[in-house]
Amino acid sequence: MESADLHPRAVADQATDMVARARRLHDPELLGLSLRVLAWTYRSLWDEASARRLLDEAVRTSRKHGLAHVEASALVSRATVLQEMGRTSAAARDLDDALVAVDRAEMDPAERALLHGRIRLSRAVLEQNAGRLLAAEQRYRALLAEGGLDVSRTVIATNNLAMLLAERGAFDEALLRADASVDLCDQAPGLLAPAIQTRAWIAVRAGRLREGMHDFERAAQAYSDAGIPLGEYYTEFADAMMDLRLLPEAATAAANAVRELEASGVSLMATEAQLRLARIALLTGDLASAQTHADAAAEAARHQRRAGWRDRAVLVGVEARLESRSVGVAEAGTARRAAGRLERAGNLHSAVEAYLVAGRVALAVDRPRDAIVTLGRAGDLARDGQVLVRLRGRLAGALAARAARRPAATLVECRSGLRDLAVHRSALPTIELRALASGHGAELGEIGLGVVLAGGSPAKALAWMERTRAAALLTRFPASDVPMADRRATSVVTGDSGQGRGIAVADSAPRVSAEDWARKGRASEGSSVPRFRGLAALREALDGRTLVEFGKFEGRLVAVVVEPRRARLVELGAEQDVATELRPLLFALRRLANPRGGAAADAARASADLRIARLRDLLIAPLGVGVHDELVVVPVGMLHGVPWSCLHDGPLAQAPSATFWVRTRLAAQERDAAGRTVLVAGPDLTGASEEVEALRAVHPGAHVLVDAGAGAGEVVDALADADLAHLACHGSPRADNPMFSSLLLADGPVTVQELHGAGVAPHRLVLASCHSGADVAYAGDEVLGFVSAMLAQGTAGVVASIAAVPDVAAVDLMLELHRGLRDGLTLARALHAARGRVDRSTPEGFVNWCTFSAHGAA
Known part of the structure; x- marks a missing residue:
């Protein structure tokens, strides 16, 4: 049977021959044994389905000929298959029958003991699959303590015990058991892949992400080498991707798991995979799909008599109805009872989530006392769990404290949760994973902001906003040792969008590579909650500028305005009001970037002017700042997509956070400007070479890269020590995955991820490319894209556009910008002066006037 696990296809051929031989010889014992081996392959x-058919024949044959020992073995094997098919009652009957067969069989006492061990192991697995985790754990411990199992069954028992320990948060012992299981596979190599897979799943849940992802890669390779389908692997990999908030990858893995497991008739695991799909749909806001998948999983688990899995599926359905505002008192009771059953079964992670859901529903139906009790239970259970479980517990505690009108206690829970999140985030190897991880704390951040806003203190409100703002960007990662050529995307599609400086599309390589998991950030700032150093230090860095940091709470926008002599807290309107004006403005700017007729251009211009005026009224006018004041704007959420330069008449710079702006300010003050100027013209861009030649006159002695000399390797090398860099290239945005936004160079697109991994950080950078400033907001007040990635690596200032860049019209703007930089102006002031000389009467000039913005203090 060991060989059947390790090399199922090869063993199947041998077993088929043995079955044929047994039939020819009319040998029932050989036939029964051969059928069992073939079934296992x-x-x-x-x-x-094929396995069960063969085992049915093995059982019939052995019973017909009174071969009790063969019957017992076949029944135990069939029980395993029936469990995996979701036929748990039938599996239990087979195990009962197997015990009877063992007792009447004439066999060696040692063989009898082994069969008894197999039956007891199968009963433990039945308990586990039914959701009775504490009972299963006791059975596994007893089996391992008695030592009556063969090596393969010892691996299985140890492996399954490790999974149960992880479910209740005992990660230290779980990892020790998982290590022991993997080590035992030296004697049972056919079980190595699932053992490594289990260790990977536990490691990720325990926060040991590098080890976990490395093991997932090893497991996938082992399955592939053995020619074994990846259904179970996909299921557990989906869990890991959910923990990392890589939701598209999680959805793909879960869908693959459902497809493979259903096609194979493995109903038990297919139900578990479908529940993953429901959870992922919930996280992505697809409430209808979440409800559909949850209902299907709950019904399947009911038929399989798996109460624990049914409870988990029902809870996802309740949560979907909660999010769609369609819950009542009945759902509150359903969630509370399910939570109690999961707690009694020893399923820590699911019980915490269940009590949290029950508490939320109680709050939604105006039963705060019930909510406080159930939320408190979630917090108590989560206290000793792994970091993501503790985060859910802290969220439950914050909701309970808020319901009890205890603002100080609410903030304690929020702060503690965000500190835990910072530790978790610091273990992640890429800027994108860190940004995604911040989403785990988004609700804690908003709850805390609500408390400090109620207090009315601008200083405290700003300090709280900074606690959650752009934390992922604070760590500067070391440059990769892998050459740029080896990190490049392997497949490239290029084309002309007809809209100026776009588009170049790089196919998505894996978002997190094995090499990424081997890297660690080197700045200690990234491993803690961002530290805001107070208004006095901020004003000193601002040096007469006014900072405006936006926040959002319950769908409404607020702003903290820090002026040279005072700070104010300003309430603005609904976020949706801004969205209503922003979408048509961006649409109008797209039309103006590529005007197709006078009437259409006039209509687009009229729409743009109207939307700009309304956005000024919504976002700038209530702030009470001077018309020509120099502003530093820290957006939040969708406000990262606002063309801020056209909303204010004075100089303006954006920043991911106030802390980050101060960092760029200090970098600008410390810079000795000894670096060179680098000018790059990408291929197939009208006017790019002419633009670079014109800029050469502004910067005599600049290092110029054009034509074939402007490849990725050459550009990266040139940018490494540049004081000022200018890139005139086609650009391609990826709103779905901003780290794969790209610039087209002579040898193909180079992505943000590749530039960030190479450690590229010129002191000042001008991106004269379409959408290069269109960074994407992530949950938890994070932002990612070209600009934020460059700032994170040490660039102190960037000029970029949030929209398409009309080719030829951009040249004059760039010339004026660089003349200002040559004369010693900051990027914000040089851009403001250059924009003032743009001919806004033309569609192209107006687009450039609107869409280019400065970022950072340099």
Whole structure:
């Protein structure tokens, strides 16, 4: 049977021959044993229907000829297959029958003991699959303590015990057991892949992400080498991707798991995979799909008599109805009872989530006392869990404290949760994973902001906003040791969008590579909650400028305005009001970037002017700042997509956070400006070479890269020590994955991820490319894209556009910008002066006037 796990296809050929031989010889014992081995190869390849058919014949044959020892072995194997098919009652009957067969069989006492061990192991697995985790844990511990199992069953028992320990948060012992299981596979190599997979799943849940992702890669390779389908692997990989908030990858893995497991007839695991799909749909806001998948999983688990899995599925359905505002008192009771059952079964992670859902529903139906009790239970259970479980517990505690009108206690829970999140975030190897991880704390951040806003203190409100703002960007990662050529995307599609400086599309390589997991950020700032150093230090850095930091709470916008002599807290309107004006403005700017007729251009211009005026009224006018004051704007959420330069008449710079702006200010003050100027013209861009030649006159002695000399390697090398860099290239945005936004160079697109990994950080950078400033907001007040990635690596100032850049019209703006930089102006002041000389009467000039913005203090 060991060989059937390790090399199922090869063993299947041998077993088929043995079955044929047994039939020719009319040898019932050989036939029964051969059928069982052949069935196990089908089971290893997830063909459960064929496996059951063969085992049915093995049982019939052995019973007909009174071969009790063969019957017992076949029944135990069939029980395993029936469990995986979701036929738990039938599996239990087979195990009962197997015990009877063992007792009447004439066999060696040692063999009898091994069969008894197999049956007891199968009963433990039944308990586990039914959701009775504490009972299963006791059975596994007893089996391992008695030592009556063969090596393969010892691996299985140890592996399953490790999973149960992880479910209740005992990660230290769980990892020790998982290590022991993997080590035992030296004697049972056919079980190595699932053992490594289990260790990977536990490590990720325990926060040991590098080890976990490395093991997932090893497991996938082992399955592939053995030719074994990846249904179970996909299921557990989906869990890991959910923990990392890589939701598209999680959805793909879960869908693959459902497809493979259903096709193989493995109903038990297919139900578990479908529940993953429901959870992912919930996280992505697809409430209808979440409800559909949850209902289907709950019904399947009911038929399989798996109460624990049914409870988990029902809870996802309740949560979907909660998010769609369609819950009542009945759902509150359903969630509370499910939570109690999951707690009694020893399923820590699910019980915490269940009590949290029950508490939320109680709050939604105006039962605060019930909510406080259930939320408190979630907090108590989560206290000793892994970091993401503790975060859910802190969220429950914050909701309970807020319901009890205890603002100080609410803030304690929020601060503690965000500190835990910072530790978790610091273990992640890429800027994108860190930004995604901040989403785990988004609700804690908003709850805390609500408390400090109620207090009315601008200083405290700003300090709280900074606690959650752009934390992922604070760590500067070391440059990769892998050459740029080896990090490049392997497949490239280029084309002309007809809209100026776009588009170049790089196919998505893996978002997190094995090499990424081997890297760590080197700045200690990234491993803690961002530290805001107070208004006095901020004003000193601002040096007469006014900072405006936006926040949002319950769908409404607020702003903290820090002026040279005072700070104010300003309430603005609904975020949706801004969205209503922003979408048509961006649409109008797209039309103006590529005007197709006078009437259409006039209509687009009229629409743009109207939307700009309304956005000024919504976002700038209530702030009470001077018309020509120099502003530093820290957006939040969708406000990162606002063309801020056209909303204010004075100089303006954007920043991911006030802390980050101060960092760029200090970098600008410390810079000795000894670096060179680098000018790059990408391929197939009208006017790019002429633009660079014109800029050469402004910067004599600049290092110029054009034509074939402007490849990725050459550009990266040139930018490494540049004081000022200018890139005139086609650009391609990826709103779905901003780290794969790209610039087209001579040898193809180079992505943000590749530039960031190379450690590229010129002191000042001008991106004369379409959408290069269109960074994407992430949950938890994070932002990612070209600009933020460059600032994170040490660039102190960037000029970029949030929209398409008309080719030829951009040249004059760039010339004026660089003349200002040559004369010693900051990027914000040089851009403001250059924009003042733009001919706004033309569609192209108006677009450039609107869409270019400065970022950072340099």
